[in-house]
Amino acid sequence: MLDDVEVVLLTGGASRRMGEDKASLIVDGLSMGDRMIHLLNEAGYVATTIGRRPLGESRFLQDREEFSGPLTALALFEPCAPTVMVLSCDMPLFDPAIIGVLGRLIGEDVDAILPRIGGRLQPLVGLYRDSSWHSLRRLVESGERRLMAWVEYLRVKNVSEADLKDVGIDLLTLRSANSPDELQEILAQSYGTSQ
Numbered sequence: 709m710l711d712d713v714e715v716v717l718l719t720g721g722a723s724r725r726m727g728e729d730k731a732s733l734i735v736d737g738l739s740m741g742d743r744m745i746h747l748l749n750e751a752g753y754v755a756t757t758i759g760r761r762p763l764g765e766s767r768f769l770q771d772r773e774e775f776s777g778p779l780t781a782l783a784l785f786e787p788c789a790p791t792v793m794v795l796s797c798d799m800p801l802f803d804p805a806i807i808g809v810l811g812r813l814i815g816e817d818v819d820a821i822l823p824r825i826g827g828r829l830q831p832l833v834g835l836y837r838d839s840s841w842h843s844l845r846r847l848v849e850s851g852e853r854r855l856m857a858w859v860e861y862l863r864v865k866n867v868s869e870a871d872l873k874d875v876g877i878d879l880l881t882l883r884s885a886n887s888p889d890e891l892q893e894i895l896a897q898s899y900g901t902s903q
Contacts, residue, residue, distance in 0.1 A: 713811055714789040715748055717741065717766065718778050718832065719759030719797040733800075733891065739763075740885075741797040751804040753793075758784060763797075778832065779855045783848040787838035796832035796884060800891060801898055803881035810835040810867065819862035823882060825869055831859045833882050 719741050732739045738746065741757070745764035748755045755766040758781045762768035769784045782794065791814070793807045806823075814821040814835055822834040832855075843861050852858075869879055880898060885891035 712789050713753065713791045713793055713807060713835070714787065715753045715755040715793045715795060715807070716782065716785055717744060717748075717755055717757045717763070717795050717797055718781055719757055719761075719763060733885075735800045735895070740800055744795065744797060744799070744802050747802060747804050751807070753804065753807065754789075756785060758782070759797075777853045777855065779844065779853055779858055780848055782841075783845050785841070787841055790838055792836050792838060792841075794832060794834050794836060798884045798886065799833070799882060800885050800894055801878075801881045801883070803878065806833065806872075806877055806882065807835065809872070809875050809877055813865070813867060813871075815865060817863065818865040820859070821865045821867060822859070823869075823872060824866045825879060825882060829856075829859060829864070829866065830882065831855050832884070834859075836862075 741763040745766045749765050757763045757766045758769045810821045819840045820836040823830045844858050883894050
């Protein structure tokens with residue numbers, strides 16, 4: 709655990725492809741959202757949930773505009789720690805070890821550090837400096853709603869799949885499930901069987 713990091717868990721998405729609230733889907737006896745909060749608490753992280761309802765032992769911020777996207781939701785948050793880990797609630801096998809890894813790799817001259825998986829940056833598995841919220845709020849006030857517009861504005865360090873594997877991160881723990889088929893595929897890979 710890092711003492712200088714807090715976590716924001718986004719749970720208010722529309723879940724259109726999944727067809728139901730992703731945070732409420734049950735994995736190993738817990739909803740995905742509650743499971744992530746439980747793991748974060750066990751690892752010693754202070755977490756804030758932003759969405760429609762509170763989850764587990766976490767602080768809670770109610771979305772002001774339902775389904776308005778992660779950038780608008782994050783604008784509600786006021787960082788208290790020097791760095792903020794931003795997570796989506798749709799990672800069924802999430803492992804909080806990624807937070808410490810990104811914290812050790814972030815460096816002094818960047819605003820954020822994001823994994824690059826499958827050739828794409830993952831802004832909802834990213835560690836951001838608290839100062840980044842100034843630009844986030846300016847973008848939201850200007851009417852911007854795209855999360856990548858914020859990422860493009862920041863000085864971002866990428867972490868490759870190979871680098872993550874080298875430090876012991878299982879890439880399956882960072883995979884998001886956006887549809888029932890994706891969820892079953894991730895779980896099947898985890899259990900080593902097809903479902």
